[in-house]
Amino acid sequence: MARPGAHFPASAPTRASRERPEHAIGCGSFGFSGSDKVFEIMTVRKIAYQGEPGANSHIACQNVYPDWEPLACDTFEDALSAIAEGEAGLGMIPIENSIAGRVADIHHLLPSANLHVVGEYFLPIHFQLLGLKGAKLGDVKSVHSHVHALGQCRKIIRKLRLSPHVSADTAGSAREVAEWGDPARASIATSLAADIYGLEVLAGDIEDEPNNTTRFVILSKTPRWAEPSDEPTVTSFVFRVRNVPAALYKALGGFATNGVNMTKLESYMVEGQFTATQFLADVDGHPDEPALARALEELAFFCKELKILGVYRAHPYRILSQTLDPDL
Template structure:
């Protein structure tokens, strides 16, 4: 896919170095877009806001580690909209430089979460874990060191990019380790109603009153709307100012969802729909 005015390929931004899981999701689902690696989530959001990138691929939840820190704070005020979701089964490999073998490695580098999700292989091989900025960056560091005693726990794609060898595949402790990604766009693109399962994501603030949250959410129960996510976090440094991120099955045009959102508005402030997008097939698996 190219930008009509320039003929240049469209760009999708992600956080991390080439070879990261976010990069892998971009390649799988947007092969016609040019992936753009960014150092931080702030940089990812900025590239889309500025128009340098057309889309952003952002991890939002992990089945083991929970929600991804900071994303919930960036989303509401970013001016960007969720237009799609994708799920990735996380797979890690133990990578070494050419010539390295399992009995030569002594130290393993990776992101702190990846090291925590691969404790069994680290303990089995008696490796010393070293924390790196991200999983793909760990692979790059090991490639640069050219030391057969050093290894990285990284996505298999990183081996291809940095010229490393896979010493062992699937070294993660759990085979149900899955990350959910959302795709962000400057343009508000709403999935049409009645054409398959849809997710509606929104944020809201509750009034600082007794039972305000209970009353705000009551409309979803009475209208038979399934709420799949409800997370709270502080805003503005105030302990009494709580913002909620919620997701429900259904479209705002559905009568039940419409009535529930209407009731929500009576007991809350600043209700903002972040996106109405097709539900990924993996949701039902």
């Protein structure tokens, strides 16, 4: 088995020679894909997230680790640094949204952060139109929120003929509306933000799409791979192929020939070069399973670099989505 988070050259060592991680997580029973008991040994029971109190990331932290203290961070870099430096034991980081797509910057930050994915969580996103207490919907002339939230609530913005204004994040826009004290200004944010900043829900669940869902990855400084079992498992990794013809085709061929299902493959430029492309991938399975082990070794042969980010239990939402997919 590969050492968690290790970089492998093209000539990866054989599976038998790879070192096993010291800790592994069991199946979660709390509606997410990690076991809380694994983290009981941690002395720092804080979980870092990007955004202000009341953000969707804050809600995800509360849902998964209700006994942990959420640690708000201004930027994703700050959140990752808090984990790496031991200020927080874990991190809750959004990686993609079913409507808006991948979260900007995370794909660049995650591979170089020297952190490990130990679980995933899918959060249904519900937006509220928040205003001052006592304000009426007809009073509102402008709405403030994160650019993605504004984009995901276009219907009500058009219906009410509101002027949209971009804020750094949803919870921050709620705080600003409370500070401004202007009944003509509203925020698109969460019900938690309404409670925190003393605002009133003028219109509830205003998102355009009812299936709006954000996927979060749970990060740790310490690698913890899920134990091999019959339970659905996800392996996440990044890789860079050699700059030769058909390199990507050959690199991915092992997954097809070994019957490994790849559920995610995204490319992005690195180092400011158009020729330096890195790929982020998720596959079903565990590296200890012979099929995935063979596929990863074949991938490594065609790669300049291969780094496994984590091996963790699949979240129930992922399992349900695959069950309902008519093509699977």
